[in-house]
Ligand SMILES: Nc1ncnc2c1ncn2[C@@H]1O[C@H](COP(=O)(O)OP(=O)(O)OP(=O)(O)O)[C@@H](O)[C@H]1O
Protein backbone atom coordinates (compact mmCIF):
# COMPACT_ATOMS: atom_id res chain seq x y z
CA UNK A 1 0.00 0.00 0.00
CA UNK A 2 2.74 2.47 0.99
CA UNK A 3 5.92 2.12 -0.96
CA UNK A 4 9.08 4.15 -0.51
CA UNK A 5 11.50 4.10 -3.42
CA UNK A 6 15.02 5.27 -2.67
CA UNK A 7 13.81 8.17 -0.57
CA UNK A 8 16.32 10.70 0.72
CA UNK A 9 15.71 13.66 3.03
CA UNK A 10 18.40 16.29 3.28
CA UNK A 11 17.50 19.17 5.59
CA UNK A 12 18.49 22.70 4.48
CA UNK A 13 21.53 22.66 6.81
CA UNK A 14 22.89 19.65 4.93
CA UNK A 15 21.90 16.95 7.47
CA UNK A 16 21.02 13.75 5.66
CA UNK A 17 18.21 12.46 7.90
CA UNK A 18 17.12 9.63 5.58
CA UNK A 19 19.39 8.10 2.99
CA UNK A 20 18.01 6.24 -0.05
CA UNK A 21 15.40 4.36 1.94
CA UNK A 22 13.34 1.75 0.10
CA UNK A 23 10.51 0.08 2.02
CA UNK A 24 7.36 -1.73 1.13
CA UNK A 25 4.87 -1.25 3.94
CA UNK A 26 2.32 -4.04 3.84
CA UNK A 27 -1.39 -3.34 4.02
CA UNK A 28 -3.43 -3.96 7.14
CA UNK A 29 -0.56 -4.81 9.43
CA UNK A 30 1.88 -3.08 11.77
CA UNK A 31 5.22 -2.02 10.35
CA UNK A 32 7.67 -0.77 12.95
CA UNK A 33 10.54 1.64 12.34
CA UNK A 34 13.14 1.14 15.06
CA UNK A 35 16.64 2.49 15.61
CA UNK A 36 18.81 4.75 17.75
CA UNK A 37 18.01 8.41 18.36
CA UNK A 38 18.53 10.58 15.31
CA UNK A 39 18.48 7.74 12.78
CA UNK A 40 15.61 9.33 10.83
CA UNK A 41 12.50 7.54 12.13
CA UNK A 42 10.38 10.64 12.68
CA UNK A 43 11.53 12.13 9.38
CA UNK A 44 10.52 8.94 7.58
CA UNK A 45 7.10 8.91 9.23
CA UNK A 46 6.50 12.56 8.43
CA UNK A 47 7.35 12.05 4.79
CA UNK A 48 4.47 9.58 4.61
CA UNK A 49 1.89 12.27 5.41
CA UNK A 50 3.94 15.03 3.76
CA UNK A 51 4.67 16.99 6.91
CA UNK A 52 8.21 16.66 5.52
CA UNK A 53 8.86 16.54 1.78
CA UNK A 54 11.53 14.16 0.47
CA UNK A 55 14.55 15.62 -1.30
CA UNK A 56 14.82 12.67 -3.65
CA UNK A 57 12.93 9.47 -4.37
CA UNK A 58 9.26 8.61 -4.54
CA UNK A 59 6.60 7.55 -2.06
CA UNK A 60 3.62 5.74 -3.50
CA UNK A 61 0.25 5.26 -1.85
CA UNK A 62 -1.82 2.55 -3.54
CA UNK A 63 0.44 2.93 -6.54
CA UNK A 64 -0.01 6.70 -6.87
CA UNK A 65 2.73 9.23 -6.19
CA UNK A 66 2.07 11.09 -2.93
CA UNK A 67 3.18 14.30 -4.61
CA UNK A 68 0.12 14.15 -6.84
CA UNK A 69 -2.30 14.08 -3.92
CA UNK A 70 -3.62 17.15 -2.13
CA UNK A 71 -2.09 17.36 1.34
CA UNK A 72 -5.45 17.85 3.07
CA UNK A 73 -6.99 14.71 1.55
CA UNK A 74 -3.84 12.78 2.36
CA UNK A 75 -3.75 13.84 6.01
CA UNK A 76 -7.38 12.84 6.49
CA UNK A 77 -6.59 9.35 5.31
CA UNK A 78 -3.79 9.10 7.87
CA UNK A 79 -4.31 9.36 11.62
CA UNK A 80 -1.27 10.65 13.51
CA UNK A 81 -0.37 9.83 17.11
CA UNK A 82 2.58 11.28 18.99
CA UNK A 83 4.26 10.88 22.36
CA UNK A 84 2.30 12.55 25.18
CA UNK A 85 -0.72 12.38 22.87
CA UNK A 86 -0.54 16.08 21.88
CA UNK A 87 -4.10 16.75 22.98
CA UNK A 88 -5.78 20.15 22.89
CA UNK A 89 -5.60 21.19 26.53
CA UNK A 90 -8.59 23.54 26.39
CA UNK A 91 -10.96 20.96 24.90
CA UNK A 92 -12.76 18.14 26.69
CA UNK A 93 -11.84 14.54 25.91
CA UNK A 94 -14.97 14.06 23.79
CA UNK A 95 -14.24 17.23 21.82
CA UNK A 96 -10.60 16.24 21.37
CA UNK A 97 -11.63 12.94 19.82
CA UNK A 98 -14.34 14.61 17.73
CA UNK A 99 -11.87 17.13 16.26
CA UNK A 100 -11.42 15.58 12.82
CA UNK A 101 -15.06 14.52 12.30
CA UNK A 102 -16.08 18.11 13.11
CA UNK A 103 -13.41 19.44 10.77
CA UNK A 104 -14.67 17.36 7.87
CA UNK A 105 -18.22 18.57 8.43
CA UNK A 106 -19.95 15.92 10.50
CA UNK A 107 -22.67 17.36 12.72
CA UNK A 108 -21.96 17.94 16.41
CA UNK A 109 -24.21 15.11 17.55
CA UNK A 110 -22.82 12.53 15.11
CA UNK A 111 -19.23 13.53 15.93
CA UNK A 112 -19.81 13.13 19.65
CA UNK A 113 -21.48 9.78 19.16
CA UNK A 114 -18.50 8.66 17.17
CA UNK A 115 -16.18 9.94 19.90
CA UNK A 116 -18.09 8.03 22.58
CA UNK A 117 -17.91 4.86 20.49
CA UNK A 118 -14.13 5.27 20.13
CA UNK A 119 -13.63 5.86 23.84
CA UNK A 120 -15.13 2.47 24.44
CA UNK A 121 -12.99 0.92 21.74
CA UNK A 122 -9.74 2.15 23.28
CA UNK A 123 -10.81 1.10 26.77
CA UNK A 124 -11.74 4.48 28.26
CA UNK A 125 -14.67 4.87 30.61
CA UNK A 126 -17.43 7.08 29.16
CA UNK A 127 -17.41 9.18 32.34
CA UNK A 128 -14.01 10.61 31.34
CA UNK A 129 -15.50 12.29 28.26
CA UNK A 130 -16.28 15.55 30.03
CA UNK A 131 -12.84 15.93 31.57
CA UNK A 132 -9.92 17.96 30.26
CA UNK A 133 -6.64 16.30 29.32
CA UNK A 134 -4.82 17.47 32.48
CA UNK A 135 -7.40 15.52 34.51
CA UNK A 136 -6.29 12.22 32.94
CA UNK A 137 -3.31 9.97 33.60
CA UNK A 138 -0.58 9.71 30.97
CA UNK A 139 -1.82 6.29 29.85
CA UNK A 140 -5.39 7.54 29.54
CA UNK A 141 -4.24 10.57 27.53
CA UNK A 142 -2.37 8.24 25.21
CA UNK A 143 -5.56 6.25 24.66
CA UNK A 144 -7.37 9.48 23.82
CA UNK A 145 -4.61 10.20 21.29
CA UNK A 146 -5.25 6.85 19.62
CA UNK A 147 -9.03 7.39 19.66
CA UNK A 148 -8.63 10.85 18.12
CA UNK A 149 -6.44 9.46 15.34
CA UNK A 150 -9.05 6.79 14.59
CA UNK A 151 -12.01 9.19 14.65
CA UNK A 152 -12.47 9.69 10.91
CA UNK A 153 -11.71 6.01 10.29
CA UNK A 154 -8.51 6.58 8.26
CA UNK A 155 -7.04 3.49 6.60
CA UNK A 156 -3.54 4.46 7.79
CA UNK A 157 -2.28 5.23 11.29
CA UNK A 158 1.11 6.87 11.81
CA UNK A 159 2.40 6.56 15.37
CA UNK A 160 5.59 8.23 16.60
CA UNK A 161 6.79 6.75 19.92
CA UNK A 162 3.22 6.91 21.21
CA UNK A 163 3.86 4.86 24.34
CA UNK A 164 7.36 6.01 25.33
CA UNK A 165 6.28 8.34 28.11
CA UNK A 166 4.30 5.86 30.21
CA UNK A 167 5.51 3.28 32.73
CA UNK A 168 6.13 -0.34 31.63
CA UNK A 169 2.88 -1.74 33.01
CA UNK A 170 0.65 0.88 31.38
CA UNK A 171 2.74 0.54 28.26
CA UNK A 172 2.10 -3.18 28.03
CA UNK A 173 -1.63 -2.48 28.35
CA UNK A 174 -1.48 0.07 25.53
CA UNK A 175 0.48 -2.32 23.33
CA UNK A 176 -2.03 -5.12 23.88
CA UNK A 177 -4.85 -2.69 23.15
CA UNK A 178 -3.20 -1.61 19.91
CA UNK A 179 -2.81 -5.23 18.80
CA UNK A 180 -6.47 -5.83 19.53
CA UNK A 181 -7.58 -2.69 17.69
CA UNK A 182 -5.39 -3.59 14.74
CA UNK A 183 -6.95 -7.05 14.64
CA UNK A 184 -10.48 -5.64 14.80
CA UNK A 185 -10.08 -2.72 12.41
CA UNK A 186 -7.34 -3.94 10.06
CA UNK A 187 -5.58 -0.57 9.83
CA UNK A 188 -2.23 -0.11 8.14
CA UNK A 189 -0.05 1.12 10.98
CA UNK A 190 3.45 2.58 10.77
CA UNK A 191 4.83 2.67 14.29
CA UNK A 192 8.05 4.36 15.39
CA UNK A 193 9.92 3.31 18.52
CA UNK A 194 13.49 3.08 19.79
CA UNK A 195 12.56 0.06 21.92
CA UNK A 196 13.44 -3.19 20.17
CA UNK A 197 11.22 -5.26 22.48
CA UNK A 198 8.25 -3.10 21.56
CA UNK A 199 9.16 -3.48 17.89
CA UNK A 200 9.33 -7.27 18.20
CA UNK A 201 6.06 -7.45 20.07
CA UNK A 202 4.05 -5.21 17.75
CA UNK A 203 5.61 -5.52 14.33
CA UNK A 204 4.51 -7.77 11.52
CA UNK A 205 7.50 -6.28 9.75
CA UNK A 206 10.33 -4.40 11.45
CA UNK A 207 12.64 -1.90 9.77
CA UNK A 208 15.85 -1.46 11.76
CA UNK A 209 17.46 1.87 10.88
CA UNK A 210 20.95 3.06 11.66
CA UNK A 211 22.43 6.50 12.18
CA UNK A 212 22.61 8.36 8.90
CA UNK A 213 19.08 7.34 7.96
CA UNK A 214 20.02 4.06 6.34
CA UNK A 215 18.07 0.84 6.49
CA UNK A 216 19.98 -1.92 8.28
CA UNK A 217 17.38 -4.70 7.93
CA UNK A 218 13.73 -5.09 7.03
CA UNK A 219 12.24 -8.39 8.17
CA UNK A 220 9.60 -10.07 10.34
CA UNK A 221 10.66 -10.09 14.02
CA UNK A 222 11.34 -13.83 14.17
CA UNK A 223 13.72 -13.49 11.25
CA UNK A 224 15.53 -10.53 12.83
CA UNK A 225 16.12 -12.68 15.89
CA UNK A 226 17.31 -15.69 13.93
CA UNK A 227 19.25 -13.92 11.19
CA UNK A 228 20.42 -10.43 12.09
CA UNK A 229 21.87 -8.89 8.94
CA UNK A 230 25.04 -7.60 10.59
CA UNK A 231 26.77 -6.72 13.87
CA UNK A 232 24.82 -3.48 14.22
CA UNK A 233 21.47 -5.29 14.10
CA UNK A 234 22.73 -8.03 16.38
CA UNK A 235 23.93 -5.48 18.95
CA UNK A 236 20.71 -3.57 18.67
CA UNK A 237 18.67 -6.71 19.31
CA UNK A 238 20.53 -7.16 22.58
CA UNK A 239 21.04 -10.24 24.71
CA UNK A 240 18.95 -13.42 24.85
CA UNK A 241 18.14 -13.39 21.17
CA UNK A 242 17.77 -17.18 21.12
CA UNK A 243 15.48 -17.30 24.13
CA UNK A 244 13.37 -14.43 22.82
CA UNK A 245 12.98 -16.13 19.49
CA UNK A 246 11.26 -19.04 21.26
CA UNK A 247 8.27 -16.72 21.71
CA UNK A 248 7.50 -17.34 18.05
CA UNK A 249 7.35 -21.13 18.37
CA UNK A 250 4.11 -22.73 19.57
CA UNK A 251 4.21 -25.15 22.49
CA UNK A 252 1.32 -27.17 21.05
CA UNK A 253 3.59 -29.90 19.65
CA UNK A 254 5.23 -30.78 22.97
CA UNK A 255 4.74 -34.37 23.98
CA UNK A 256 3.05 -34.46 27.38
CA UNK A 257 2.99 -37.40 29.75
CA UNK A 258 0.34 -38.10 32.33
CA UNK A 259 1.87 -41.12 34.11
CA UNK A 260 3.46 -38.76 36.63
CA UNK A 261 0.13 -37.20 37.52
CA UNK A 262 -2.02 -38.54 40.37
CA UNK A 263 -5.23 -37.37 42.00
CA UNK A 264 -5.28 -36.30 45.64
CA UNK A 265 -7.47 -39.39 46.24
CA UNK A 266 -4.99 -41.79 44.59
CA UNK A 267 -4.87 -45.38 45.88
CA UNK A 268 -1.77 -47.08 47.26
CA UNK A 269 -1.42 -48.99 43.97
CA UNK A 270 -1.62 -45.80 41.92
CA UNK A 271 1.01 -44.15 44.09
CA UNK A 272 3.31 -47.13 43.86
CA UNK A 273 3.00 -47.76 40.13
CA UNK A 274 4.85 -44.87 38.47
CA UNK A 275 8.58 -45.15 38.17
CA UNK A 276 9.28 -41.45 38.76
CA UNK A 277 11.21 -39.40 41.31
CA UNK A 278 8.34 -36.91 41.57
CA UNK A 279 4.58 -37.04 41.14
CA UNK A 280 2.25 -34.13 40.43
CA UNK A 281 -0.80 -34.24 42.68
CA UNK A 282 -4.07 -32.77 41.40
CA UNK A 283 -7.33 -31.93 43.17
CA UNK A 284 -10.64 -33.68 42.48
CA UNK A 285 -11.23 -31.42 39.42
CA UNK A 286 -7.82 -32.20 37.99
CA UNK A 287 -6.21 -28.86 38.86
CA UNK A 288 -2.57 -28.96 39.98
CA UNK A 289 -1.77 -28.88 43.70
CA UNK A 290 1.96 -29.58 43.79
CA UNK A 291 4.80 -32.04 43.40
CA UNK A 292 5.95 -34.70 45.88
CA UNK A 293 8.29 -37.66 46.03
CA UNK A 294 6.24 -40.88 45.88
CA UNK A 295 7.60 -42.10 49.23
CA UNK A 296 6.23 -38.98 50.92
CA UNK A 297 2.69 -39.71 49.72
CA UNK A 298 0.27 -41.87 51.69
CA UNK A 299 -2.98 -42.93 50.06
CA UNK A 300 -5.99 -41.28 51.70
CA UNK A 301 -3.75 -38.91 53.63
CA UNK A 302 -2.07 -36.52 51.17
CA UNK A 303 -1.29 -33.24 52.89
CA UNK A 304 -1.58 -30.42 50.36
CA UNK A 305 0.56 -28.08 52.48
CA UNK A 306 3.45 -30.51 52.28
CA UNK A 307 3.66 -30.43 48.47
CA UNK A 308 6.32 -28.61 46.44
CA UNK A 309 5.14 -25.68 44.35
CA UNK A 310 4.32 -26.57 40.75
CA UNK A 311 5.43 -23.09 39.59
CA UNK A 312 3.50 -21.47 36.82
CA UNK A 313 1.69 -23.74 34.36
CA UNK A 314 1.53 -23.15 30.61
CA UNK A 315 -1.31 -23.67 28.14
CA UNK A 316 -0.24 -25.68 25.07
CA UNK A 317 -1.66 -24.18 21.90
CA UNK A 318 -1.86 -20.72 23.43
CA UNK A 319 1.55 -20.30 24.99
CA UNK A 320 4.89 -20.38 23.22
CA UNK A 321 7.88 -22.68 23.71
CA UNK A 322 9.43 -19.81 25.64
CA UNK A 323 6.59 -19.94 28.15
CA UNK A 324 6.89 -23.73 28.45
CA UNK A 325 10.64 -23.47 29.03
CA UNK A 326 10.09 -20.79 31.64
CA UNK A 327 7.67 -23.07 33.49
CA UNK A 328 10.18 -25.90 33.49
CA UNK A 329 12.99 -23.63 34.68
CA UNK A 330 10.82 -22.31 37.52
CA UNK A 331 9.60 -25.75 38.54
CA UNK A 332 11.43 -27.31 41.52
CA UNK A 333 11.38 -30.66 39.70
CA UNK A 334 12.46 -29.38 36.28
CA UNK A 335 9.12 -30.49 34.85
CA UNK A 336 6.63 -28.03 33.44
CA UNK A 337 2.92 -28.43 34.09
CA UNK A 338 0.58 -28.06 31.10
CA UNK A 339 -3.03 -27.10 31.78
CA UNK A 340 -6.09 -26.61 29.59
CA UNK A 341 -8.03 -23.36 29.37
CA UNK A 342 -9.91 -24.29 32.56
CA UNK A 343 -6.70 -24.87 34.50
CA UNK A 344 -6.98 -28.68 34.51
CA UNK A 345 -3.75 -30.62 34.11
CA UNK A 346 -3.22 -31.80 30.54
CA UNK A 347 0.10 -33.46 31.37
CA UNK A 348 3.66 -32.67 32.35
CA UNK A 349 6.81 -32.27 30.27
CA UNK A 350 10.49 -32.32 31.19
CA UNK A 351 13.15 -29.70 30.49
CA UNK A 352 14.86 -32.30 28.36
CA UNK A 353 11.81 -32.82 26.12
CA UNK A 354 11.37 -29.06 25.80
CA UNK A 355 15.07 -28.80 24.92
CA UNK A 356 14.62 -31.33 22.13
CA UNK A 357 11.61 -29.42 20.80
CA UNK A 358 13.68 -26.23 20.84
CA UNK A 359 16.47 -27.86 18.86
CA UNK A 360 13.95 -29.17 16.31
CA UNK A 361 12.29 -25.75 16.03
CA UNK A 362 15.59 -23.90 15.59
CA UNK A 363 16.72 -26.58 13.16
CA UNK A 364 13.61 -26.09 11.06
CA UNK A 365 14.94 -22.58 10.47
CA UNK A 366 11.60 -20.85 10.47
CA UNK A 367 8.64 -20.48 12.76
CA UNK A 368 6.40 -22.59 10.56
CA UNK A 369 2.77 -22.21 11.52
CA UNK A 370 3.83 -19.68 14.13
CA UNK A 371 3.09 -17.17 11.37
CA UNK A 372 -0.58 -18.09 11.54
CA UNK A 373 -3.05 -15.80 13.26
CA UNK A 374 -3.53 -18.05 16.24
CA UNK A 375 0.19 -18.49 16.80
CA UNK A 376 1.99 -16.98 19.78
CA UNK A 377 3.21 -13.41 19.61
CA UNK A 378 6.43 -12.33 21.13
CA UNK A 379 6.51 -10.89 24.60
CA UNK A 380 9.15 -8.42 25.66
CA UNK A 381 9.80 -10.20 28.93
CA UNK A 382 8.67 -13.01 31.12
CA UNK A 383 6.19 -15.69 30.33
CA UNK A 384 4.37 -15.37 27.07
CA UNK A 385 0.64 -15.60 27.50
CA UNK A 386 -1.07 -15.18 24.22
CA UNK A 387 -4.55 -15.31 22.80
CA UNK A 388 -7.93 -14.37 24.18
N1 LIG B 1 14.29 20.43 10.73
C1 LIG B 1 15.50 19.86 10.79
N2 LIG B 1 16.59 20.50 10.34
C2 LIG B 1 17.81 19.93 10.37
N3 LIG B 1 18.04 18.69 10.82
C3 LIG B 1 17.00 18.01 11.29
C4 LIG B 1 15.67 18.53 11.30
N4 LIG B 1 14.82 17.61 11.83
C5 LIG B 1 15.61 16.57 12.13
N5 LIG B 1 16.89 16.78 11.80
C6 LIG B 1 18.02 15.84 11.94
O1 LIG B 1 17.74 14.71 11.16
C7 LIG B 1 18.18 13.54 11.83
C8 LIG B 1 17.01 12.58 11.98
O2 LIG B 1 16.04 13.17 12.83
P1 LIG B 1 14.71 12.40 13.25
O3 LIG B 1 13.93 13.32 14.08
O4 LIG B 1 14.08 11.88 12.03
O5 LIG B 1 15.32 11.22 14.11
P2 LIG B 1 14.59 10.10 15.01
O6 LIG B 1 15.09 8.79 14.55
O7 LIG B 1 13.14 10.34 15.01
O8 LIG B 1 15.22 10.40 16.45
P3 LIG B 1 14.57 10.24 17.92
O9 LIG B 1 14.60 8.77 18.25
O10 LIG B 1 15.50 11.00 18.80
O11 LIG B 1 13.18 10.81 17.87
C9 LIG B 1 18.80 13.99 13.13
O12 LIG B 1 20.18 14.08 12.95
C10 LIG B 1 18.20 15.35 13.35
O13 LIG B 1 19.05 16.18 14.09
Ligand SMILES: [Mg+2]
Pocket residue numbers: 041042043160
Ligand atom coordinates in the same frame (compact mmCIF):
# COMPACT_ATOMS: atom_id res chain seq x y z
MG1 LIG C 1 11.76 10.85 16.51
